[in-house]
Amino acid sequence: MVIGYDTITITGSVRPLNTDFTKGITLNGYSGQTDTDSDKKRGILFIKDRGTVKSVPYVFWYAAGAVRMLTVGDEAVFETFKLQ
Numbered sequence: 001m002v003i004g005y006d007t008i009t010i011t012g013s014v015r016p017l018n019t020d021f022t023k024g025i026t027l028n029g030y031s032g033q034t035d036t037d038s039d040k041k042r043g044i045l046f047i048k049d050r051g052t053v054k055s056v057p058y059v060f061w062y063a064a065g066a067v068r069m070l071t072v073g074d075e076a077v078f079e080t081f082k083l084q
Contacts, residue, residue: 001081003029007029008045010024015073016077021047021049022050027047027049028048031045031058040060041061042058044057056073057072059071
């Protein structure tokens with residue numbers, strides 16, 4: 001998954017995005033932050049695909065050693081990425 005300033009490209013298997021989103025092309029997208037605390041920032045990714053805006057929750061957080069992490073999805077279906 002590649003996230004740009006106002007785009008998102010799903011390049012491989014991302015469990016919460018596997019069934020509802022087109023892969024391999026750049027889609028318009030943006031995020032909205034819904035909550036924050038000292039360790040985590042929660043929000044929603046809004047992704048426009050085939051004329052429809054769909055939403056997916058996310059959590060941005062830091063692991064040991066200040067490694068930036070992003071968890072996409074909800075409690076039932078989620079995937080966690082190390083940000084580069």
